[in-house]
Amino acid sequence: MRPSKQKSRTFRRIFKKISGNKTTMHYKKRKPSKARCANCGAVLKGVLREIPTKMKNIPKTKKRPSRPFGGILCSKCTREKIKWLARGR
Amino acid sequence: MAGQREIRGNKMFEVGRMCIKTAGRDANKFCLIIDTLDDKFVMIDGLTRRRKCNIAHLEPLEKVIKIKKNASHDDVIKEFEKLKLVPKEKKKIMDKKEKTEKKEKKAEEKKEEEKTKRRNIFKRKEKKVAKKK
Numbered sequence: 001m002r003p004s005k006q007k008s009r010t011f012r013r014i015f016k017k018i019s020g021n022k023t024t025m026h027y028k029k030r031k032p033s034k035a036r037c038a039n040c041g042a043v044l045k046g047v048l049r050e051i052p053t054k055m056k057n058i059p060k061t062k063k064r065p066s067r068p069f070g071g072i073l074c075s076k077c078t079r080e081k082i083k084w085l086a087r088g089r
Numbered sequence: 090m091a092g093q094r095e096i097r098g099n100k101m102f103e104v105g106r107m108c109i110k111t112a113g114r115d116a117n118k119f120c121l122i123i124d125t126l127d128d129k130f131v132m133i134d135g136l137t138r139r140r141k142c143n144i145a146h147l148e149p150l151e152k153v154i155k156i157k158k159n160a161s162h163d164d165v166i167k168e169f170e171k172l173k174l175v176p177k178e179k180k181k182i183m184d185k186k187e188k189t190e191k192k193e194k195k196a197e198e199k200k201e202e203e204k205t206k207r208r209n210i211f212k213r214k215e216k217k218v219a220k221k222k
Binding site: 066067068075078079082083085086087 | 113116117148
């Protein structure tokens with residue numbers, strides 16, 4: 001009997017070619033969902049989407065934009081937020 | 090539209106106007122307008138980098154400071170210091186070498202203290218023995 005991880009779709013399936021003109025199935029973890037803006041819910045650009053083991057070896061500056069609220073708010077929402085803060089001063 | 094831009098360029102974004110940048114890595118930082126290049130672009134300096142900037146990426150504030158056209162970076166920073174807008178410098182982050190040196194120093198001091206304590210105890214014992222005799 002196959003192990004349970006091979007029966008369910010929690011792992012993604014990859015076909016690999018092997019010698020003898022044969023193919024086998026490999027099972028890998030799925031990527032997490034895309035990062036979204038906390039205010040409007042738009043998909044964030046410039047934010048990496050990798051499994052945590054790969055994210056460990058990537059520098060912090062490559063994971064999110066370097067502007068304030070980078071990786072949390074989208075560019076439109078940050079602009080509005082900063083304007084709103086500036087007009088309060 | 091062209092007429093609106095001219096008005097904006099002349100009044101809202103004149104030399105010496107205090108602004109806040111709203112885009113890029115310098116966003117949410119104060120700056121002064123040093124020069125107007127175009128009806129669309131200005132030169133800025135201050136807590137941001139000294140650079141050319143689109144008007145659409147700036148949020149003008151009420152304050153206008155008397156400053157020369159193309160003033161140097163030091164002059165602009167002096168004006169910011171008068172208004173107390175320059176943030177305080179953060180504490181130095183210690184390197185690994187400095188940290189290890191500090192730890193070693195502390196450990197040596199502790200050892201010396203223990204040694205002096207032991208010496209004192211021995212001296213007291215010797216004194217007691219001498220008195221008994």
